[in-house]
Amino acid sequence: MDLSLRILAILFPMFALVGTGYFYGRRHESDMSVANRLNMDVFITALVFSALANKSFDLANYGGLALAMVIMILGSGAVGWAVARMTGIRPLTLSPTLMFNNSVNLGVPLAVLTFGPDVLPLAVVLFVVSTTLHFSLGVWLLDHHAKLGNLWMKPVVLATVAGLAVGSLGVPLWEPLALSVKMLGDISIPLALFSLGVRLTDGALHGWRVGLVGAVARPLAGMALAWAAARGLGLNAQQSKLMLLYGALPPAVMNYVFAERYHQEPDKVASIVLVGNLASVVFLPIALALVL
Structure with a gap:
């Protein structure tokens, strides 16, 4: 019973914010594109810099x-x-949704709620790796002619480099400046969860069979590979538990954005993302039970 209550306490704030966004999006037609762009370019960028700059960051660790x-x-x-190949689904429809999970909207808040704020730099490392690969390898898979040279100009990548430099060199930040950046970063997680809820109202359930394949394969493959790696x-122990938790995360909403942009069956990818995020209600408690 104590374990169940702890799992509920960890998941409730996260799903409450997602649910709030979902029901708001159902009642009011909402375009979250500006909010999402602000979140990625400003608030998440500030979160990444703050998390890395405030620690003595030893890359070897x-x-x-x-x-x-x-x-x-x-x-x-x-x-x-x-x-x-076994199910007759196009590989480029299914494979990216298994590769790139919801490491921002769900991964970072779930890690902090589970292990406490000290785990934030570790969660940021995983998020940065996933995001960098998604915007490079993920884009290349869908379009071999895509130009990837601008990847290093992404605000979150620049913030990562700057944060690592400040943290590794132990450069002290002016306290009011550090607080300002932290306050901007604190906006990112609630906004990401709310936005995810709004985005889920756009999902199509007519392709639920394809969605179910991705919803089951993503956490099962992720947890098995995380454990083995x-x-x-x-x-x-802490890093292993964090990896297992990240392995259980559902597909990233960005998979749908890329599928729509590169015309890779966006309706089916939307179903995988929607059903996968709904299925996280089952798989995330299982992962939490394994790591707690």
Whole structure:
């Protein structure tokens, strides 16, 4: 009973904000594109910089964690490709949704709620790895002619480099400046959860069978690969638990955005994202039970 109450206490704030966004989006037609752009360019960028700059960041301590995330992403893509071949789904419809999970909207808040604020730099490392691969490898998979040279000009990538430099060198920040950046970063998580709820109102359920395949394959493959990568790389207990939790996350909403942009069956990808996020109500408690 105590474990169930703890899991409920961790998940309730997250799903409450998602639910609020969902019901608001059902009652009011809402265009969240401006809010989402602001969140990615300003608030999440501030969160990343604040999390990395406020710590003495030794890259050697996080290299194994970053590599484990890369292994999980690439391995999930291979699993998605194989499952797609077996089920008759187009590989480029299913595989990216297994590779790139909801590491921002759900991953960061879930990590903080589960392990406390000290885990934020670790969660940011996983988010940065996933985002960088999604905007590079993920885009290339859908369009081999896409120009990736502008990747390093993304605000979140620049914030990562700046945060790592400040944290690694131990450069002290003026306290009012650090507080201002932190306040901007604090906006990102609630806004991301609310926006996810609004976005889910656009999902199509007519392709629920395809959605169900992705909803089950994504967390099962992710958790198995996270466990194997953590053991193989000798990650410590906290990092191993964090990897397992991230392995259970549902597909990222950005998969739908990219599928629509590159004309890769966006209706089916929307179903995978929608059903996958709904299925997280089942898989996230399982993952929490394993790590707590």
